[in-house]
Amino acid sequence: MNTTMKDIAKIAGVSINTVSRALNDKPEINEKTRRRIKRIARELNYTPNSIAASLASRKTKTIGLIIPDICDPFFAQQARGVEDTAKEEGYSVILLNTDEISEAELKAVATLRSIRVAGLMLTSVFPGTDHIENLNKQKVPLVLLNRRCQEIDTNYVINDNQKGAYKATKHLIKLGHKKIGVILGPQRITSVLDRYAGYKKAMAEAGIELSEKYIVYGENLKPSTGEILAEQLLRNNPRPTAILAYCDSLAIGAYAAARNMGLSIPEELALVGYDDIPYAQYFEIPLTTVAQPAYNMGKAACKIILEKIKLGGDEKDLESQHIVFEPELVIRKSCGAQVQIESSWSDY
Structure with a gap:
């Protein structure tokens, strides 16, 4: 049976309130009594009930x-950045997955609010804004991670998604590709819209007319979805000579689709991903991709949350923080380029 403050109070011959004050290092108790109560707590292997404490406070x-x-390596890296930063300040992190399902996001927000988390970081898939507005009204410290909310000014940490997709598409165009397919995530999320805008901008600048048959959307970011969508693209006649994937996980699926259809990368199909997950460089044909610093983005988001928690709704807290990380094109063999460093393209 777990030891309670009542047990400690009985042995120490003091009230439960005195035990509570001693264990929480409150000033209104003499040092000798504090040390004695803490010694008894250690001897009884007392563990504080954090849930009860949170309900009270x-x-x-x-x-x-x-x-x-969390199975996606990019999000796993971000989660580690969040946890490492939170741990430095004595905070724990509770993680929930949405699988890009709107209803799951709303349920996750409600669950975390019900247990009174001190703040929330959210990679949102939900097209509506009511839940974000409500969090802001309730002064819940909130940071949107990876995706913005266009209708509401709130804290966010993102990558310059449009610029990253623009650089990747322009690179493929410079390699001589005109039939460039693009595999995107759910149409309702801002990072998808931004990366599509970057793709369109590069194509327009090159005078290449967009073809709807070369543009496909998936409802999630899993490799299996990338494989299905890549097969759809590659059945076109003429088929694309290059594919830009919204993320490396979708690119992994595209890689498998090309192999299943007997197409050689990069000789018959150039492939570019986005994220630069840790093992992208270790593929049989190393993946060209747009790098974004997942771990540092997680750290940056957590630092904002911790700052907002400390301010506790102070007027200084009213101004939203916007952090935008620069994307970096990492050129490897999957795109067919012989040049290995981005700086060779002086006009990027």
Whole structure:
């Protein structure tokens, strides 16, 4: 049976309130009594009930993180950045996945609010804004991670998605490709819209007319979805000579589709991803991709949350923080280029 403060109070011959003050290092107790109570607590292997404490104080030392899929290496890196930063300040992180499902996002927000997390970080798939507006009205410290909310000014940490997709598409065009397919995620999320805008901009600048048959959207970012969508693209006649994938996980699926259809990368199909997940460089044909610093983005988001928690709704807290990381094109063999470093393209 777990030791309670009542047990400690009985042995120490003091009230439960005195035990509570001693264990929480409150000033209104003499040092000798504090040390004696703490010694008894150690001897009894007392463990504080953090849930009960949070119910009493209406505060916790936990932060909520809502992401699409922890199995995706990009989101896993971000989660580690969040956790490492939170740990430095004595906070724990509770993580929930949405699988890019709107209803799952709303449920995750409600769950984390019900256990009174101190703040929320959210990679949102939800097209509506009511839940974000409500969090802002309730002064819940909130950071949107990877995706913005266009209708509401709130804290966010993102990559310059349009610029990254623009650089990748322009690179493929410079390699001589005109039939460039693009595999995107759910149409309702801002990072998808931004990367599509970058793709369109590069194509327009090159005078290449967009073809709807070369543009496909998936409902999630899993490799299996990338494989299905890549096969759809590659059945076109004429088929695309290059594919830009919204993320490396979708690119992995495209890689498998090309192999299943007997197409050689990069000789018959150039392939570019986005994220630069840790093992992209270790593919049989190393993946050209747009790097974004997942771990540092997670750290940056958590630092904002911790700052907002400390301010506690102070007037200084009213101004939203916007952090935009620069994308970096990482050129490897999958695109067919012989040049290995981005700086060779002086006009990027």
